[in-house]
Amino acid sequence: DAKTTQPTSMDCAEGRAANLPCNHSTISGNEYVYWYRQIHSQGPQYIIHGLKNNETNEMASLIITEDRKSSTLILPHATLRDTAVYYCIASNFGNEKLTFGTGTRLTIIP
Amino acid sequence: GAVVSQHPSWVICKSGTSVKIECRSLDFQATTMFWYRQFPKQSLMLMATSNEGSKATYEQGVEKDKFLINHASLTLSTLTVTSAHPEDSSFYICSALGDRGQDTQYFGPGTRLTVL
Numbered sequence: 001d002a003k004t005t006q007p008t009s010m011d012c013a014e015g016r017a018a019n020l021p022c023n024h025s026t027i028s029g030n031e032y033v034y035w036y037r038q039i040h041s042q043g044p045q046y047i048i049h050g051l052k053n054n055e056t057n058e059m060a061s062l063i064i065t066e067d068r069k070s071s072t073l074i075l076p077h078a079t080l081r082d083t084a085v086y087y088c089i090a091s092n093f094g095n096e097k098l099t100f101g102t103g104t105r106l107t108i109i110p
Numbered sequence: 111g112a113v114v115s116q117h118p119s120w121v122i123c124k125s126g127t128s129v130k131i132e133c134r135s136l137d138f139q140a141t142t143m144f145w146y147r148q149f150p151k152q153s154l155m156l157m158a159t160s161n162e163g164s165k166a167t168y169e170q171g172v173e174k175d176k177f178l179i180n181h182a183s184l185t186l187s188t189l190t191v192t193s194a195h196p197e198d199s200s201f202y203i204c205s206a207l208g209d210r211g212q213d214t215q216y217f218g219p220g221t222r223l224t225v226l
Contacts, residue, residue, distance in 0.1 A: 034214075042220060043116075044217045045217070046217070049213070096207070097156060097159070098144075098154075100146075100153040100155075
């Protein structure tokens with residue numbers, strides 16, 4: 001898996017969009033960008049993944065730069081329940097092995 | 111869909127005993143399951159990968175004789191921590207890779223093991 005770099009922590013006001021950046025400058029052509037989050041004392045929750053096109057689902061949007069060296073996860077209307085550690089992972093399709101970094105601790109502020 | 115369960119959610123045991131943790135995919139068949147371990151304030155670390163009907167593949171530094179993994183069916187994998195010691199106390203999390211597209215791992219809720 002390519003190495004990813006994320007800010008250690010971020011704050012976001014409740015109701016605003018939370019934009020979480022991730023750098024993956026060494027990502028290879030067949031590696032996808034996966035996002036998971038982990039709420040305290042729970043297993044990670046899958047959010048979204050993409051290869052090169054922007055993706056959107058009911059939870060979030062994923063914006064991947066054209067050169068694929070970075071991406072941004074967008075939570076459009078953050079709620080207090082979105083407070084968690086967010087992990088950005090670059091991995092091959094089928095992600096046979098996920099390498100978790102330290103992630104970004106997102107705190108939603110009332 | 112894509113629900114993974116673990117049992118038990120927490121367990122306390124005495125040093126020297128063995129503990130079995132179950133991981134089940136509830137609404138899909140999981141050809142591959144993974145076991146992770148997470149110590150306090152740290153990230154998840156992959157311990158091993160198990161494929162149904164074959165031996166598990168362990169990550170470097172993980173003792174296969176201590177952490178026994180059995181993937182007996184397409185919906186069940188078990189992790190047995192043998193002769194547990196206090197340093198084995200951790201949060202154990204499994205994930206499952208489904209048979210639909212096989213492009214996403216879904217995680218269980220985790221099992222907190224405390225060895226006294």
